[in-house]
Amino acid sequence: MPNKRLFRHLAKALLALIVLVGLCAPLIAPRGFAEMSRDEALAGPSKAHPLGTDEEGRDRLSRLIYGIRISLILAPLAAVLATLIAALLGSLAARGGGLLEKVFLVFSDALLCIPWMFLLISVRALLPLNADVGVSVSITFLLLASLGWAGAARVVRVRVRSLLRREDQLWRRASGIGETRSLLIHLAPNLWPVLKTQFWLAVPAFILSESNLSMIGLGVSEPLPSLGNLIHELENVGAVRDAPWLLAPLGVLVFVLLLVHAATSRERTQTA
């Protein structure tokens, strides 16, 4: 048991380190992510470019560091937003009951019954595709947050309902404690473990969804790098034999996701 705990803490520390690398990208990256050097296009690893350059002559290592920043900072932010939406809507439905709860259930069912990737690409396609890079990043991650709350909201609804039926809640009502105070001061702390679990479940799902979206050309658009559009370079899988350094973004993605799985193993076990 202490080994598992140590392993979880180690995974969290490594994750924090990777996020820190992403945050400090402008200080750490040897070059800018869009800095081109046509003379050095498709160069192999060297002292100046440890991971070589892409076909535009951009330094792959710098793009990877900036890609980490985009994927690993915005995906958790989107997960925070999705969890907040879930907390708000789930609590409102549980508290309101009746028609409000029925409408909530129908709409969350409607969101959940459309396959996730299909929902993402359909809604993404309805938004401008030839948008500015900054807008495309915001759209991608806001989309994940605004569509990814339904499952978590249903869990929150069940939890709030059970909390509202508890004896201590009856006692508070009998003592004349106001509903807002009761909700914010007494119920919110009890809801925290559920929200934390839902957040940690959303993070890897959002990172992977961004990767898939960017790989099919509907996510973060060039020249901005994200782990997804960097992996897109593996389109020609056979090229890896001659240039194994192309696997670096995939390695980082898999490593990060395995770290998230390891760091959140306790929450996952509780959910299962």
Add this chain to the structure above:
Amino acid sequence: MQTVAIHAIHRILNMIVVIIAVGISGAALMRYAPGFDADEHDLDARLSAETKSRFRAARRQDANLPQFLWKFARKVSHGDWGFSVTLNRPVRELITERGSVTAKELGGGLFGAASAGLALAFLVYASGSAALQTIASSMSALLLCIPAALLGYVALWLRLPSGVILGATLLPHLFQYAVNLLESMRHRPHLLAARCRGVNPWRIRVAYALAPCLPEWLASLGACASLGFSLAIPIEYASGTPGLGQLAWQAASSRDFPTLFVLTLLSAAFVMVCGTGADMVSARNGENPHAQ
């Protein structure tokens, strides 16, 4: 039996309400989204002004939401699912043609992943080996971390059928679920009683642990069908398989409103039917005390 019937009626009614909600909200979203008026064809220098205006006219026809929904319902009742301007073919024809490709791929992938997942989970459960469990869980975690689109490129490179790759992406989900199911059986009273009576250990594993899990296991396949369709999109895009996933991507990237709308309704109906089936199996299983 009566409870199961009431449950089934309730689920079917719920399914109809949800599909109607999906239709209305999907159409409203498409109509009022900021990108509705934007069209990639306007940026395509190869197209003539006449072609571009034809695309714009087709789009304007769908602009009035209530009119669109009414027209769509009337057309569907006559077997007409609309016309895809981008692919220049009736939507029904496109869906029938590509649906069979995806159905074959999804069926094969799901069957392969379900069989392999259950067999692997049973092996881990029966052997009780911590090393085997660690290896199987690590492999499953690793597969979960690789984007499906990349596996699609691998399929293309190795000339593998996309169903195999779809199965590989579904395998970790099904394996983990089977492991959890079998582990939950380990300390059940009937299993402990059988052990005390000296029943053959293999009989306990197969008849007392594995067999009662099967109905719930089958129910989980229904839930996996939605995941399968979701994963089919990047896989078919990357591997160039002409299925519904690729059609969804083509419709989305060219803002093909009628095709997207029909695909939304069909995928929602498909998932709801699978979910209802899975629910009914679970409810029936819940009523049967021997299955517990």
